[in-house]
Amino acid sequence: MGDHHGHDDDGVHDHDRGLQFDMSTLMSRRRALQLLAVGGLSVGGLAAIVGCGSSSPAAGTTAAATTATTAATTATDVAAVPEETAGPFPADGSNGVNVLTESGIVRRDITTSFGAASGVAEGVPLTIEMTILDIARGGAAAPGAAVYAWHCDREGRYSLYDGEIASENYLRGVQEADGSGRVTFRSIFPAAYSGRWPHIHFEVYPRLDEATAAGAKLVTSQIALPDDACAAVYATAGYEQSATNLSRTSLATDMVFSDGYSTQLGTVTGSVSEGMTVRLNVGV
Template sequence: MTGRAMTRVRWWARCWKRKMADPLPSQFARDMARRRFLLGMAGGIGSLALAGCGSRADAQAAGDSNCRASPWETDGPFPADGRGGRDRRINVLSSRDVVRRDIRPCFAGMEGEAEGVLLELELQLVEARFDCSMPLAGHAIYLWQNDAAGDYSLYNRRDVNYLRGLQVSDSEGMVRFTSILPGCYGGRSPHCHFEVFASEEAALSGEESLLTSQFAFPEEACRAVYESDARYGDSLANLERWPIARDFVFRDGDAEVRAMQVLALSDNGANGYFGTGRIALSL
C-alpha cells in the first residue's frame, strides 16, 4: 500500500467512522488492477500528500500571498471513484455517461431523479501562484453531493447514482452544474464534494486527482429552504446542531480559509439559487 493510500485509510478511520455495508450494484464494478497501478505510480508525489486529520496544512504549495490554494479535505463519504468508501469496486468515473452538466437524474442505466430546490452552480478553476488571475482550462472537476433527505447515491441510497457528474473547464476555467440544494444530515453542515483532475481522460482513466476538497453552503439560504420545503425533512434541526462553525471539516480553518470554502448563493428568480465558487490550484 502506498503512503498516500495509507494516509487515506488512517484519515477515514479517525474522521469518518461509519458502519460498512454490503457490496453495491455490480454494473459499476471495474477491473481495479490498472487503477491501483496508476495510484501507486502517483503515490510518490509528495507535494500532493493528504494532510493529517484536523490539520489545515494545505497539500498544495503555498502559492501567492494574495491567493491561498484551496485546501485538501477528506473525500468521504463514498466518492464512488474506485478508491475509497464502502466498496472500492464502484467507480462512476469508468463510464463516460458521468460527463454531464445536469447531475439530478441517474445515468448509465439506473433510474430516478433527485428532487429539491434548483441549484445552478458555477465554479472557476484558477492557478494560485499568479494571484488567482490565471484560469485553468481543460481540467476536469468531478462533483458529488447528498440529496434533500441527506442521502448519498451508491452509499445509503444504493438504488440510485444521481448527484454525481464530471465537467471540463472552459477557456475561463469555468465548469457548470445543474443540481439541487443539498440537505443537512446529522454530523455535517450542508456541503458538496469535488475532485480536480488534469483532464477528462485523466479522470476517466484512473489517474490520481490534483485536489480533493469540499464546499460549504451558506447557512442563511439553507435555513430558508429547510424551513419552507418539506422534502428536506430534518435538515433544519440538523443545521441548528451542526452549523459551519461546528463542522469537523470546516471548523479548524481560519476566517480566510473558511470564506474560500463557502459558496456564494443568490436567488435566481426561478424558485432556485445560483451558486459560485473558486478553486485555486498551485501546480
C-alpha cells in the same frame, strides 16, 4: 432521513465509521498541503502555495512597473483551497465503486441518473459553479482542468452507497473547465444530515482524461453552503429533517470546516422559488 444516510447493504453505519476513519486522512492531507506550500513544491504539476494577500502598486507607480509586479506575483492573489476528506461515499474507486470510468459521467445535469439507472433527485434547484484558478500562474484561469462533483440528496443519502438508492448514480458528474476555468453543474440543494454542515464534495483533476480514468487528482475538497441559503431551503417541504440537523451544528464546530473555511464558503444567489446558484473560486 437519519435512518437512511450512512448505511450500506450490510447495515453498517458507514457515516460514523467514515467520519472517524477520515479524520486522520484529513489532518495528514492538510499537513502535507501546508508543507508543500511552504516548500514551494508542486501538486499534480501545479504549485500548491497558499496565498495570504494581494500586492497593490503604490500611487504613482508606472504602468510598466505595475505590469512587472503583476507578472512577478505568483500565488499571492488566490489562496489554495484546502485538502479535505472525500468522505466514505466518493465513488471514485478509493472506497468501492468507481463511477468516474463509466460512460455518461461527463455531464452538466446531475439531477438524473445515467446508464441503466433512471432515478431523479428531487429538491430545490441549485446550479453549482466553480472557477478553477492556477496558483502557479498568479491565479490565472485553468481551462481544461476537470472537476468531479458529488453530494447527498434531499434525504441525506448518497447514490451508489445507500441501500435504497444504491442502484442510482445521480448527484455525481464531471465537467471540463471552459476557457475561463469555469465548470457548471445543474443539481439540487443537498440536505443537512446529522453530524455535518451542508456541503458539496469535489475533486479537481489536471485534465478531463485524467478524471475519467480516476487518475491523479490535484486536490480533494468541499464547498460549504452559507447559513442563510440553507435556512431558506430547509424551510420548504421535503427538507424538514435538514432544518433540525442544521440547528445542531455550525461552521465553527463542523469537523471539516471548523479550522477555517474562508476559501470554501460558497456565495449563493437566487431564491427557493426560482432556483439558486452557488459559486466558488478554487485555487489549485
